[in-house]
Amino acid sequence: MPRLSLDQFLPYRLSIASNRVSGAIATAYQALFGLKIPEWRLVAVLAEEGAASQQALGVRTRMDKMTVSRAALTLVERGLVTRTANPADQRSQLLSLSASGRQLYDEIAPKALAMEAELMAGFSDAERERLTGYLVRLEQAAERIGTGHS
Incomplete structure (x- = not known):
């Protein structure tokens, strides 16, 4: 029977790599822009794809409902995201980047690409x-x- 070696176990290696990369990026985003990773992900998706419901954002980012909800609330409170009625579903709202949110994205995106290039x-x-x-x-x-x- 094969033995499990954690250091050779792909899910573990992927998790470690992801945690290290995310940690480095999270530190930079927090220090430079006051954003946590979930908040940045929502900003990026809204910048790329336009208005979306929280449910659609959860599916797109693979984040759970609560994480999306907290990130969205923080972004709305900071004036980076606005909420409007969802004409397709009266029970939900659409989130969109505000002008300030778009400006922040335009500042972060080049830095994100530079960090990726460095990695x-x-x-x-x-x-x-x-x-x-x-x-x-x-x-x-x-x-x-x-x-x-x-």
């Missing part, structure tokens, strides 16, 4: 493309396992 500096273009492809395939495999469709 990936030791990789060739081909290696970056392969890594992205591998990650997409891992996400798809995890989705199949999670839904019971192997």
Whole structure:
């Protein structure tokens, strides 16, 4: 029977890598912009895709309802996001970036790209493309396992 070696166990390695990358980025976003990672994710999605319900944001970011709700509330309180009635569903509201939110995104996006470039500096273009492809395939495999469709 094969033995589990945590340091060689892919889910563990992915978790460690994710935690280290997220931690470094979270520290920078907090220090520079006063944003936590969930708040930044909502800002980024709203900047990229436009108005969305909290439910749609949860699906898009893979964050739970409570995390999305807290992040949205913080962003609304800071004046970075506005809420409007959702014409497609009167029980929910649409979140959109305010002018201040758009301005903040425009400041953060170049810094986020610079941090990503720094993280990936030791990789060739081909290696970056392969890594992205591998990650997409891992996400798809995890989705199949999670839904019971192997």
